Amino acid sequence: MELDAIPQPELEQIERIGGADLVIGIIGSERPEQNGSAAVMVREVLAELSKPLRAMVVCNNGTHSPAAVPEVPEDSQSPAVFSCSLPPPAPGETPQHGISNAYRTIFTVGGKLAVRACCVIASRPENATPGWIHRLVQPVLDLGFDLVAPCYTRQKMEGLLNRSVLAPLHGALYGQRLQNPMGPDFGLSGKLLQRILAQYSARRRGPERSLLASIAPAAAFNGFQVCESQLGVRHQSPTDWDNLSSLLSEILGAAFFEMEARAAHWQSIRGSQTLPRFGQPEVPSPENATSVDVHGMLQSFRLGAHNLQDVWGLILPPTSLLELRRLSRLTDDQFRFPDQLWVRIIYDFALGYRLQTISRDHLLRSITPLYLGWIASYALEMQTAGLAEVDSRSGLLSKAYEDNKSYLVSRWRWPDRFNP
Amino acid sequence: MWEQVGQALRLSMTKMLSQLAGLLPGIVALLTALVISVMIAWALSAILRRSLARFDFDRRVAHWGFPALAEWSPASSPTLLVTRAIAWIIVFMGFLIGISAFDGALPSQFVVRLFAYLPDLMTAIVVFVAGSIIARFLARSVLIGAVNMNLQYARLLSVGVKWLVTVLAVTIALERLGIGGGIIRLAFGILFGGIVLALALAVGLGSKELVSRSLDRETNKTPSASMKEPVGHL
Numbered sequence: 001m002e003l004d005a006i007p008q009p010e011l012e013q014i015e016r017i018g019g020a021d022l023v024i025g026i027i028g029s030e031r032p033e034q035n036g037s038a039a040v041m042v043r044e045v046l047a048e049l050s051k052p053l054r055a056m057v058v059c060n061n062g063t064h065s066p067a068a069v070p071e072v073p074e075d076s077q078s079p080a081v082f083s084c085s086l087p088p089p090a091p092g093e094t095p096q097h098g099i100s101n102a103y104r105t106i107f108t109v110g111g112k113l114a115v116r117a118c119c120v121i122a123s124r125p126e127n128a129t130p131g132w133i134h135r136l137v138q139p140v141l142d143l144g145f146d147l148v149a150p151c152y153t154r155q156k157m158e159g160l161l162n163r164s165v166l167a168p169l170h171g172a173l174y175g176q177r178l179q180n181p182m183g184p185d186f187g188l189s190g191k192l193l194q195r196i197l198a199q200y201s202a203r204r205r206g207p208e209r210s211l212l213a214s215i216a217p218a219a220a221f222n223g224f225q226v227c228e229s230q231l232g233v234r235h236q237s238p239t240d241w242d243n244l245s246s247l248l249s250e251i252l253g254a255a256f257f258e259m260e261a262r263a264a265h266w267q268s269i270r271g272s273q274t275l276p277r278f279g280q281p282e283v284p285s286p287e288n289a290t291s292v293d294v295h296g297m298l299q300s301f302r303l304g305a306h307n308l309q310d311v312w313g314l315i316l317p318p319t320s321l322l323e324l325r326r327l328s329r330l331t332d333d334q335f336r337f338p339d340q341l342w343v344r345i346i347y348d349f350a351l352g353y354r355l356q357t358i359s360r361d362h363l364l365r366s367i368t369p370l371y372l373g374w375i376a377s378y379a380l381e382m383q384t385a386g387l388a389e390v391d392s393r394s395g396l397l398s399k400a401y402e403d404n405k406s407y408l409v410s411r412w413r414w415p416d417r418f419n420p
Numbered sequence: 421m422w423e424q425v426g427q428a429l430r431l432s433m434t435k436m437l438s439q440l441a442g443l444l445p446g447i448v449a450l451l452t453a454l455v456i457s458v459m460i461a462w463a464l465s466a467i468l469r470r471s472l473a474r475f476d477f478d479r480r481v482a483h484w485g486f487p488a489l490a491e492w493s494p495a496s497s498p499t500l501l502v503t504r505a506i507a508w509i510i511v512f513m514g515f516l517i518g519i520s521a522f523d524g525a526l527p528s529q530f531v532v533r534l535f536a537y538l539p540d541l542m543t544a545i546v547v548f549v550a551g552s553i554i555a556r557f558l559a560r561s562v563l564i565g566a567v568n569m570n571l572q573y574a575r576l577l578s579v580g581v582k583w584l585v586t587v588l589a590v591t592i593a594l595e596r597l598g599i600g601g602g603i604i605r606l607a608f609g610i611l612f613g614g615i616v617l618a619l620a621l622a623v624g625l626g627s628k629e630l631v632s633r634s635l636d637r638e639t640n641k642t643p644s645a646s647m648k649e650p651v652g653h654l
Binding site: 154155157158299303358 | 479557560561563564565567568570572574575652
């Protein structure tokens, strides 16, 4: 499938190995020595597991050195760690697209080796520790889960796209409450990996970006066992405000694409359930919590509300437009984005994406001022809030997504007739 | 003498009436062709409208990547646009057939010249429609991009781009039709040259400080500068 992306020496090595129990992908490792340290980490992890396993480590730093590759043992049952590297991401590739491509190649390697489990760490390389790998792999190998989704220790102003859209939307649509439905660090069983590969082959003509977004929905759709694992603090690159609209376009585009592809499935689901969560949650350090100046975000929102009415008018119903106009007239202190309005806006944008009322790129980029408005409102609300309040706030938003699902279903089925 | 005058009058009247009678079959043929073409157009557009509605044409057009066509259509329905366009083409063809029925050199020449002009007319229509669609698309791209960059004059930029592309499309279409000749090209050159010159003068001379202040202000307003908030999205 994606074997073209794998260099010939690596391909030969995979052929020689024949089979493995585990494939571990470490995406974004920039240093060549990362391959060696990854292999050492995996040895540590394998030592902790109950059975001796054969593992393949795949890094995408493009620095393959044949000397580092150990000889394949005669006995295919003996424990061993092999490593190979993929070509680094192309210069023009966006981070999300690069992650999606690397995921695809790692899955292909896993499929070729007929592995029992696969673990991919796509966060920054410093996150790839034996602890993280163990927490993502162990529930699959020892407890029989098919998907281990990550659960990070976050400050209240971190993971906002997850808090505002991805997590509650996934919960409302597929009935499973996940903190990070789009990972990007996952543990998967061989069965789920094969299913995703088969699905990808069937959908080859679809947008390539959808792979990362399709993992959790595929698991929910096919009745696989899903759990979460506490991974601790996730180190992230500083926020790139210049490319916020591109980020939103990529992430929400992938989520909406998946939503469109699985419409028949999610329309019949009501409510959501919590999933087993393994590991002890860490408490985020209070000194890292910083205050946020929302003035710039509110300015962006007001500018959008003033100039983008024509564009939003093609996507949103008149009541939402009126509400937005009213919000744009509020002062900074009074500004609060009602949950119901926000949820309906997201549902209407998903519907607009499906109907292609306007170009999909325009539609996804025009959500940026609205998202900034939501962040500003959230920051104002959570200014003095503690962790419990932040969790309860997220719970309320998830409930709003579930309560308004009938609105989405009605509009999805009868977009012309049901237009409040 | 009066007898001669009366004879001359009778002769001219007979001549005129016979000429008019000679034209009558042509007129009747023209009217018949028009009536038949209107009936065919009406029937065909009714059939086409039903077929396209069953095919869910309006939605499919948007799916094929032409959502802007709905904005250009009467009652926002591309089906209506297509059926009306086809109906008018049939009526026009009926009119041309009717005109050809006149047994005169002038109408025939007119029809021949009209048919020779048709390719240019079609090209001009295609250029104009494509230009309008591109103008709207670019205007929306610029508007959304400028708003996301926090530029206060986002709408002005968007309208400017829309009109520039529309004027360019109209100029090409008119040139294709042979209307205006060099004047259109000259006017377009003056318009574009004028805009560029005005901007150059604004930056270089009179409004130097104003422009630099405005640029500074706008640069400082971009999200990268105004928003360095410690916020994580994923």
